[in-house]
Amino acid sequence: MESIVSDVFAKNSLIVAFVFVGVLTWLSYYASDKLSNGRFHGSAIAIILGLVLAYVAGAATGGSKGVADISLLAGVGVLGGAMFRDFAIVATAYGADLREIKRSGFVGVLSIILGVVLSFAVGAIVALAFGYTDSVSVSTIGAGAATYIVGPVTGTALNASSEVIALSVGAGLIKSVLVMVGTPFVAPLIGLNNPHSAMIYGGLMGTTSGVAGGLAATDPRLVPYGAMTATFYTGVGCLLAPSILFLIVDALL
């Protein structure tokens, strides 16, 4: 019996993932309704619950893919992977207002560049405060504070040590998790309730996963605007961090 179930689950991993997400969503919306009277959004609870399960699974399996490292739930890795994420993000653009995007285009581009420079500077300063003095390590950790892709790309380009590259990935992961969890709480404080500010938010945060999760838990109608700018951020970061930003750090140290 047990082997039949695990065999069926293994061969239908994506289908299992649909059930897993469906149950998680149902539980979260139930909790939102009963425990918070709907004040705390169901999708926000579901995302936080997902992150908690990912933590528990990571601690139990020692893997890097959250619950997807549990063989019965391997399909969650496919459903939550970059392919389906990007596919669904593009689908949310259907019905988005082109005029809003044109109108906020200039400040959107500005927010991407400022976002990369700001996060890089924060990461670099923290690295300095912790006693890193060589420009390669400082730049790599700075790049990691941009996103967990910019960090290793920069570190590899600059020949940073694997320990420093791991730290840069850690900084990017912290950023993405915090953006997912924190966005619904800070949204009212920073005026994140219209397409214009959503485009700026996406450009400043830059982590596609973070922005995708954060806006889903805040107001799904804002997703296309935030995602639009966020998807350019990692590319801009990979361009600026190992070149201009590294040269500036190198000149200063």
Place this chain on the structure above:
Amino acid sequence: MIVYGVALLSGCLLLGTIAGKLVGEMIGISANVGGVGIAMLALILIHNASGRTFELSAETSKGITFWSAMYIPIVIAMAAKQNVFAAINSGWVSVLAGVIAVLLSFAMVPVLSRIGKNRLSLEDNGDQ
């Protein structure tokens, strides 16, 4: 046919991803630069053009809006496969760098929004 919408959406994503990789190659980095953004623009432009030169039927739209509705479930799956354990145990340098970067970036949203709004009102005056 619903599949027309699904195929159109898929075509946009493939087109955008290839374009994003090409942009990356042009500026000398092996990353996808804005591929998803380009795909979104393509879909928005096609949607805006429909009704003038051609018609996207309600059935075709369903193939796209279904995936749009699947967005939140997919994001929940995405959250459940994050390497949260490594993030939390990555040491103080990583935690502080990540946390401060996020807090400052949040704080910049209203500042930049204001810049954009001023520009907006200038443009609106110009139109009148």
